[in-house]
Structures are given as structure tokens and as C-alpha cells.
Amino acid sequence: MKVEFKPEVKKEFEAIAARYPVRRAALLPALWLAQREFGFISTEALKATADLVGCSPAQAMETASFYTMYQKQKPGKYHLQFCQTISCLLNGAEDVRAAVEKKLNLKDGQTTADGQFSLQGVECLASCHTAPCMRINDEYHENLTVEKINQIIDELKAK
Amino acid sequence: MADFEPQLTKRFNVKDGHTLKGYLATGGYESLKKLFTMKPTEVIEEVKASNLKGRGGAGFPTGMKWSFVPQNTGKPIYLAVNADEGEPGTFTDRYMLFNDPHLLLEGIICACFAINSHTAYIYVRGEFYEQIQRLNAAIDEAKKANYLGKNIQGSGFDLEIYVHRGAGAYICGEETGLLESLEGKPGKPRIKPPFPAVVGLFGCPTIINNVKTLCSVPWIIANGAKAYAALGTQESPGTHVFGLSGHVNQTGYWEMPFGMPFMDFLNNYGKGVKGGKLKAVIPGGSSCPVLTAQECEDLTLSYESMKAHGTMFGTGCGIIMNEHTDMAKVLKNLTHFYSHESCGQCTPCREGTAWEDRLLKKILNGEATAKELDLMLEVADNMEGKTICVLSSALAMPVRSFLKKFRGDFEKYLVKNTVAVPEKVQ
Numbered sequence A: 001m002k003v004e005f006k007p008e009v010k011k012e013f014e015a016i017a018a019r020y021p022v023r024r025a026a027l028l029p030a031l032w033l034a035q036r037e038f039g040f041i042s043t044e045a046l047k048a049t050a051d052l053v054g055c056s057p058a059q060a061m062e063t064a065s066f067y068t069m070y071q072k073q074k075p076g077k078y079h080l081q082f083c084q085t086i087s088c089l090l091n092g093a094e095d096v097r098a099a100v101e102k103k104l105n106l107k108d109g110q111t112t113a114d115g116q117f118s119l120q121g122v123e124c125l126a127s128c129h130t131a132p133c134m135r136i137n138d139e140y141h142e143n144l145t146v147e148k149i150n151q152i153i154d155e156l157k158a159k
Numbered sequence B: 001m002a003d004f005e006p007q008l009t010k011r012f013n014v015k016d017g018h019t020l021k022g023y024l025a026t027g028g029y030e031s032l033k034k035l036f037t038m039k040p041t042e043v044i045e046e047v048k049a050s051n052l053k054g055r056g057g058a059g060f061p062t063g064m065k066w067s068f069v070p071q072n073t074g075k076p077i078y079l080a081v082n083a084d085e086g087e088p089g090t091f092t093d094r095y096m097l098f099n100d101p102h103l104l105l106e107g108i109i110c111a112c113f114a115i116n117s118h119t120a121y122i123y124v125r126g127e128f129y130e131q132i133q134r135l136n137a138a139i140d141e142a143k144k145a146n147y148l149g150k151n152i153q154g155s156g157f158d159l160e161i162y163v164h165r166g167a168g169a170y171i172c173g174e175e176t177g178l179l180e181s182l183e184g185k186p187g188k189p190r191i192k193p194p195f196p197a198v199v200g201l202f203g204c205p206t207i208i209n210n211v212k213t214l215c216s217v218p219w220i221i222a223n224g225a226k227a228y229a230a231l232g233t234q235e236s237p238g239t240h241v242f243g244l245s246g247h248v249n250q251t252g253y254w255e256m257p258f259g260m261p262f263m264d265f266l267n268n269y270g271k272g273v274k275g276g277k278l279k280a281v282i283p284g285g286s287s288c289p290v291l292t293a294q295e296c297e298d299l300t301l302s303y304e305s306m307k308a309h310g311t312m313f314g315t316g317c318g319i320i321m322n323e324h325t326d327m328a329k330v331l332k333n334l335t336h337f338y339s340h341e342s343c344g345q346c347t348p349c350r351e352g353t354a355w356e357d358r359l360l361k362k363i364l365n366g367e368a369t370a371k372e373l374d375l376m377l378e379v380a381d382n383m384e385g386k387t388i389c390v391l392s393s394a395l396a397m398p399v400r401s402f403l404k405k406f407r408g409d410f411e412k413y414l415v416k417n418t419v420a421v422p423e424k425v426q
Helices: A007-017 A023-038 A043-053 A057-066 A086-090 A093-104 A146-158 B020-025 B031-035 B040-050 B062-067 B093-099 B101-115 B129-144 B175-182 B211-223 B225-229 B262-269 B303-308 B327-341 B347-364 B370-383 B391-405 B407-411
Strands: A078-083 A117-122 A134-136 A139-141 B078-083 B119-124 B160-165 B206-210 B239-246 B252-257 B278-282 B317-322
Touching: A007 A023, A007 A043, A023 A043, A023 A057, A023 B160, A043 A057, A078 A093, A086 A093, A086 B239, A086 B317, A086 B327, A093 A117, A093 A146, A134 A146, A139 A146, B020 B101, B020 B129, B031 B101, B031 B211, B040 B062, B040 B101, B040 B211, B040 B225, B062 B101, B062 B206, B078 B101, B078 B175, B078 B211, B093 B101, B093 B129, B093 B211, B101 B119, B101 B129, B101 B206, B101 B211, B119 B129, B119 B175, B129 B160, B175 B206, B206 B211, B211 B225, B211 B239, B239 B262, B252 B262, B262 B317, B327 B347, B327 B391, B327 B407, B347 B370, B347 B391, B370 B391, B370 B407, B391 B407
Parallel strands: A078 A117, B078 B119, B078 B206, B119 B160, B239 B317
Antiparallel strands: A078 A134, A134 A139, B239 B252, B278 B317
16 A cells, blocks of 8 residues: 655655755655654555655665664564673573563564564664663663563553 | 863763753863864864874774865865764763763864864764754754854854764664765775775765764863873873673773773772673674783773784773683674674675674584684684675684684584594495
8 A cells, every 4th residue: 555754744854855965865864754654664665765765666675674773564562672792692681582582472573463562683782781781662771680571561561 | 090080971970961051061162262263274283193093993093084184176075973883892972972962062063173074964873762862952952052053153164963863784883884874875885995084975075983082072172182192091092981891790881091900990990700700801892802811911991902912992892701601602692793784795794704603503503523613713714804894804803812712612512523424325
């Protein structure tokens, strides 16, 4: 199904595009707008983004597919992004993650059937001194323990 | 440690230090008064004389970098700020951006004035959502108060600063990968030369500086290169925000002049190793060769000492490992990281990082012999210095140093029975 940006979003984009001497440079911000508006970067969202920026869908795809934060499928309402890099590993990230996988019966890249939670292993989140850490949507959660993460998930479930 | 005045972290505990009001109340934008009485070339000379080195990892002298910008091309000149902090083990720029965004803006104004640039882009990694909001708010405030925009404080100098949000790619911290990403493309590094100072963003002369590099500049302008060079060591002047993570009792970050003995830093600030004796240290982010506990004994927090110990200062954030750490598992974490983050355009990197990861998996699964260990070293040799950027070397160096210094940790996984498979059935 074809999707389209709302007029006010188009206007928002034009203000962003004016920051760059080349319109194509605004492709990353445009993809962010698309993700905000349409929930994830579907093929239709990609086409709408390409139209907005004035590049080909293939160019938009080339860029979107390079970056891990552009979601290619619909994430859960709460998108859990676990840091799996060195300092988190040294401080028990594997245990924390295993607890979540068990609690939600979820593996990397999956979403729960009710669409509430999705899981993505990510690389270093620059929070090494408060390891293990994760992001839920755009928010950091740090110094995680099995107990703490179970509590966080229970709270989100109760919302 | 000699007394020093914090330059980078002085507003970290100031209420509203991140707002313009809080910033101005604590000496913010003071350096501009002096800056606008100077000529751009004088600013460059001052920063050169301070011997400020780039804090992003490579440690290139900042003033010298600025002097490479040609002023006669007729093209606009750009400044790109590298706030794509993603080197495993590194986490201090995140706090610089959050606690003192105006300091970065002031540093950008100084740098842009020096190189005659009127447009700067701050490339912030996509995960730093709060930091991006704070930066944007600071830019709005600064514009309203005429610290940005046209004719800044009556100086005749114009400057616009824009925030550009990344979207999750370690390689965009590589300066030419960053430029590609700013142009809306995949962050695949460019072949050098031409260097970005000559042909950079949108084909125009461009300087790329790290967050803390730029945050160090206002103090240098206000207090002079001499005062800056008096801090730290001769080769590593000034202060830095040093960090500790991993197996330490007190993880965190602390600003101090360069030159402190590493073990004093670990024991007095980090409160010692957690869970056992010290086994290994990755001193400045995961790309730096690993050091043994013994090698750390006479190590100091400086570019020259790290170099003398066969490693790199990197970002100044150390990862500490205790005696119970399985170095083979740690290296597996790094091989996974680099193979995941390789942009894939150079074969030695794309294939090499993936092969290191596969070989190490085989070793950890107990399916390998000493041949695989040697093969890992051979692959590392074929990865280093053969690619467009240094991501490939950034894995080859850890592979070599881990295998050399902690070979026992890998050998314990090897298959003891190494009967050669006969070539023929009979």
C-alpha cells in the first residue's frame, strides 16, 4: 500500500534539506522522518522517502540497508537493543540477555506475537562504565542485572 | 598530581551548565573576545604551539591539520565534528555532549574561524538521542544570543552549525566514512589522497575533528598555548577525560593532565581490579593492542608511553580484565564486532575479519589444531595496511597481540589429537 508523508512533515523535511548544499545529503534525516512517521522502513516508506529526497529508490535502499538503526521490519512497541560488546560482555551481558530471551521467549531479530517486545543485539552503545547496558526505544538502561531487567520488563508489560 | 583547573568537565556538576545561562555564568564564550582580535593564521599558530593532539584515536596534531586547508580554491570550507563515539570501551564524548554542549559550540566557533569555515556539521551517532536534543537546544540558544549566525558578536564572522544524526554504523567514525554518511550515502571510507582537508565534504576542503579536541580549544585560546603545554607531558600536553570500564571496582571517567602512572590511575581512581588480580588491559579502545599486567607497571597515561609499550593511546578509555578472564572469548567478541562493522568494500577486511571470526569459533568449539592459530596470524598479516581505512588493522592488531601474549588461553581449546588425515583411503 502506498504511503505518503503528511504536508507538515514535508515542510519539516524542506527545512532540514536547506542545511545541505546537496539534497541527497538529507537522506539520513529523511529516513529518520520516515521511521518516525511510518514505524519502520518498509518498501513503500522507502519509495516515499526517495520521492521526498529526489533520489532513486535504489539509492535510498542502499543507504537504508547500510545502517542498523533503520528498522526493515516492524519492531515491537518496546524495542530492546542489547549491547553485546566487550565491556558489557565482561560484566555479565550474556546472563542478562539470556534472562530476557527466556522471559519473553524471544531471539535476536524477533518480535513477540502481541507486538509488544522485539529484541536486537547491537554493538557498543558507549556506556561501557555502566555495563551491561541496553536501549529500550531511545532510552538507555544501565548497570543491568538479571533482577533489574526482569523488573523493567514486568513494568513495561503492566503499562 | 599537580593541581589543575578542569577544562573539559568543569560544568559536569554545575546545575544548568548545559544551558546558555549556566554556561555564560561559568565563563562560557569568553574565549571569543580574544579569538576575534586574532587573525585566523594566529589561531592556527597558537593551537600548533599548544601541541594539542586529536582525541579521536589517531592523535594527529590539530593545528597542523587545520593548516592543511587550502584558502584559495574559491569553494566553501567545512568543519565536520566527529561525535560518532563507538569505539568499544569508549564513552566520554557522550557526557561532553550531554553536560556541556555549548563548550563544543565554542570550540567549533574557534576552529571555523581559524580555517575560515562558515558551516559546521556535528555528526552524532544515532543512539545519542538525548545528546542530540541538548545540542539542538544549545544551537537554538546560541543563535538567539548571536553566538552563532551572522556577524557573531559584531565580529563580522558568520557561522551556522547543524546536527546530523547517524543511524548505527561504527565505520562512520572513520573520517571519510563520516563524510560519505553526511552526504547521505553508506559510510564507506574513501581512498586517500586526496585528503579531506583538500577534497572533503561535497568535494570541498573539510576538517574533521573529534568532540574533545574541539572542546579543548577555547581554553587554549583564552589561556594561551604556553599554559596548555605546561600541563601534562611534553609529548602529551593538556588534560583529557580518561575512562575505565571492565573489571574495576569503580568504573567511570576523570579529567586530569596527561602523564599519570597507569597503575595509580587504576588503583586510586578505579579503586583496583574487581574479582581478582590484573590480567590484561586494552588501553584506549578495542583497536589498541592488548597489554599484560606486567607491561602496565611502568605505563603512563600519555601518547608516548603507550607507543613505547607497543600500543596506542587511542581514546584514553581503558578496558580492564582480571585473572579469570578468558582471552579467547574476549577476542571472539572483537572478531565478531569487526566482522559485523566492516563496510565490506575491501576484500582483505571483509573476508579477513569474517575469517578471523570463523577460525576463532572453530577454536572455541574445540575443533581446531595449532594450525588454525597460525592461520589466524597469517590472516592478520594479510589484513593490515592493505585496505582503504584502518578498520582491518584495528582487528589485526588485537589478534596478533592476544595470540602473542595470551596464547595459552587459546591453546587450551585445541584438539590434542592432531593425526593428519591421510590423502588416500588406503
